[in-house]
Amino acid sequence: MSDRHVLVLGAGGHAKVVIATLQAAGRVVDGVLDDDAALCNSNILGVPVLGGTDCAGSFHHLEAIVAIGDNKTRRELAEKVKLDWTVAVHPSAVVHAGVTIGPGTVVFAGAVIQPGARIGAHSIINTAASVDHDCLVGDYVHIAPGAHLGGTVTVDDGVLVGIAAAALPNVRIGSWATLGGGALAISDVEPRIVAVGVPCRSLRRDRKLLRSSGIVPGRATARDAMPHATFIAPSDSRWREVLACTRHDVYHLPEYLTLCGRYENGEPVGFYAEDGESACLIPLLVKQFTGSIEMPSAWCDVVSPSGYPCPLYTEPPDANRVSMYLRAFHDVCDEIEACSIFVRLHPFLDAPAGSAPRTVYVHQGETASIDLTVSEDEMWRQTRHGHRSDIRRLEKLKFTIVMDDWTLYGDFVRMYQETMLRIGADPIYQFGEEYFQDLKRAIGTQLHLCCVKSPDGCLAGGALLTTVGDIMQYHLSGTDAKYHRLGPTKLMLHFVRTWGKRRGYSALHLGGGVSARKDSLLDFKTGFSPHRHVFKTLRMVVNERRYAAVTLRAARPLNLSGDLDATYFPTYHRFSAS
Ligand SMILES: CC(C)(COP(=O)(O)OP(=O)(O)OC[C@H]1O[C@@H](n2cnc3c(N)ncnc32)[C@H](O)[C@@H]1OP(=O)(O)O)[C@@H](O)C(=O)NCCC(=O)NCCS
Numbered sequence: 001m002s003d004r005h006v007l008v009l010g011a012g013g014h015a016k017v018v019i020a021t022l023q024a025a026g027r028v029v030d031g032v033l034d035d036d037a038a039l040c041n042s043n044i045l046g047v048p049v050l051g052g053t054d055c056a057g058s059f060h061h062l063e064a065i066v067a068i069g070d071n072k073t074r075r076e077l078a079e080k081v082k083l084d085w086t087v088a089v090h091p092s093a094v095v096h097a098g099v100t101i102g103p104g105t106v107v108f109a110g111a112v113i114q115p116g117a118r119i120g121a122h123s124i125i126n127t128a129a130s131v132d133h134d135c136l137v138g139d140y141v142h143i144a145p146g147a148h149l150g151g152t153v154t155v156d157d158g159v160l161v162g163i164a165a166a167a168l169p170n171v172r173i174g175s176w177a178t179l180g181g182g183a184l185a186i187s188d189v190e191p192r193i194v195a196v197g198v199p200c201r202s203l204r205r206d207r208k209l210l211r212s213s214g215i216v217p218g219r220a221t222a223r224d225a226m227p228h229a230t231f232i233a234p235s236d237s238r239w240r241e242v243l244a245c246t247r248h249d250v251y252h253l254p255e256y257l258t259l260c261g262r263y264e265n266g267e268p269v270g271f272y273a274e275d276g277e278s279a280c281l282i283p284l285l286v287k288q289f290t291g292s293i294e295m296p297s298a299w300c301d302v303v304s305p306s307g308y309p310c311p312l313y314t315e316p317p318d319a320n321r322v323s324m325y326l327r328a329f330h331d332v333c334d335e336i337e338a339c340s341i342f343v344r345l346h347p348f349l350d351a352p353a354g355s356a357p358r359t360v361y362v363h364q365g366e367t368a369s370i371d372l373t374v375s376e377d378e379m380w381r382q383t384r385h386g387h388r389s390d391i392r393r394l395e396k397l398k399f400t401i402v403m404d405d406w407t408l409y410g411d412f413v414r415m416y417q418e419t420m421l422r423i424g425a426d427p428i429y430q431f432g433e434e435y436f437q438d439l440k441r442a443i444g445t446q447l448h449l450c451c452v453k454s455p456d457g458c459l460a461g462g463a464l465l466t467t468v469g470d471i472m473q474y475h476l477s478g479t480d481a482k483y484h485r486l487g488p489t490k491l492m493l494h495f496v497r498t499w500g501k502r503r504g505y506s507a508l509h510l511g512g513g514v515s516a517r518k519d520s521l522l523d524f525k526t527g528f529s530p531h532r533h534v535f536k537t538l539r540m541v542v543n544e545r546r547y548a549a550v551t552l553r554a555a556r557p558l559n560l561s562g563d564l565d566a567t568y569f570p571t572y573h574r575f576s577a578s
Helices: 013-024 053-059 071-080 207-212 237-244 254-263 319-335 376-381 385-396 406-422 433-446 481-486 488-502 520-526 544-553 560-565
Strands: 005-009 028-033 047-051 063-066 194-196 230-232 267-274 279-288 300-303 338-344 359-371 400-403 447-453 459-468 471-479 507-512 531-541
Touching: 005 013, 005 053, 013 028, 028 053, 047 053, 063 071, 237 267, 237 279, 254 267, 254 279, 254 433, 267 319, 279 319, 279 338, 319 338, 319 531, 338 544, 359 520, 359 560, 376 488, 385 481, 385 488, 400 488, 406 433, 406 447, 406 459, 406 471, 433 447, 433 459, 447 488, 459 481, 459 488, 471 481, 471 488, 488 507, 507 520, 531 560, 544 560
Parallel strands: 005 028, 005 063, 028 047, 300 338, 471 507
Antiparallel strands: 230 267, 267 279, 279 300, 338 531, 359 507, 359 531, 400 447, 447 459, 459 471
């Protein structure tokens, strides 16, 4: 029997069961904290309510548990209060010895957790629920009474699996999704969806969300015209279907988006909508407010991952159709309580501009590309005189090019990192070793490593390029400081354009300057070709009330129209550095 004393945060019905569970497990519950002043001095199962959660600091000598059933509220409190979180397991629960359970999690009477399962922090495995072998249950999850998860089910953070709901083996329930009471998930459930029924289907019209976003039920919205507009997971088959019939780039690959989600701290999703004749897909990251801006936990911004992941349309749209999609996009973002949208458009996969309330398109800068459909002689003619002399000099000095020799990858990564430090690049470009390994895994054979070797066999320069569809992208490059003056990258791009042309690619997109500026990097790139493109971004304030609240919380002046055109959008955060 443990003699460790415990503090319980929350004094509602769920807290009563948590206290009963702790007491049954032989723990001593010293007190309860709750922000409802009316409950102060009352007691639950003989345990006194001592005050509000703001006095939690006085109890740091106790272990504690947040006993609030609602996942978002539980997370808010667990993140706000700094205490030593304990685990409560009812003695009648059957938990296999190898199961791991994170701090703050409760397992109620009659629950069963089978071998190999892993349960995150601050989750609830409620009365008589079962979690079968090898399930992965995230943080702030609630598996409600009598709910059942088959083997190897993945339940991402924040999910509610409602009373008597169930998931078949191997299914994944996306983060912050809700399986309604009695629902049966027979395949993956997308993040943030409310799904009901057997087999479950998404409850497209979640009235609570519509009410909270201020849309009057009954009023026609773009969502009515596109009732299937939704967010989809990168693994959703509709993603591949859109890619199969659209010209697209590396930035549209679900693997690329998932990688960006990991390194840019956002949840990877696609906006997907159909209008009967065409479909639209936009790769996105949903970013929660963290750190300095504390806001309701559901509020978020919807932003593009880095690169140029513009909307894709299965049929070339006119401006009216783009507007219709934009409005449906707005409504879907409003439903997840987004504050703003920031989408990076592709410099040459263009669609007409649409219109929607509080929406602007901003000209960010220029990019350059090489047209690979012209002859090799023509490409040479299009090359600036200075570049041509440097290329000839490097050839004379016997610098050589090696394509896709991945034994050089480690050296390339070190050279890239040194280059970024040398030029004082923004930390967003300073990728670690792990990123490069993940990038290679994610993009596979569509990622290419081009290296320049000096006459004595040293690595002088190199770049990573992608080839997706008919488009080559110049992704990341570096130069050894020793050879910097010779400009080995020039020889490399000269080689690579011919390499790409001979393999049938039609364009090598070189990108623009640093942060889309007109700088020496853009000048270097434009030395290879006269082709210029305009890089634009699309910005939208989804909900003025939420946007204003975040701006004020970040202590920034509120100027909606000025903000939409600002260098960084949304201005309250550097989430969306362009
Ligand atoms: C799914 C759920 C979250 C929806 O809640 P809501 O957004 O308030 O939805 P509403 O009550 O407005 O219902 C909307 C529609 O969905 C239907 N619906 C709601 N819950 C449903 C369910 N579990 N199964 C089937 N249909 C359901 C309603 O009948 C209604 O249909 P209608 O539009 O044809 O009239 C909620 O009903 C639910 O099941 N929650 C789980 C609660 C739970 O298990 N908690 C654990 C406590 S320990």
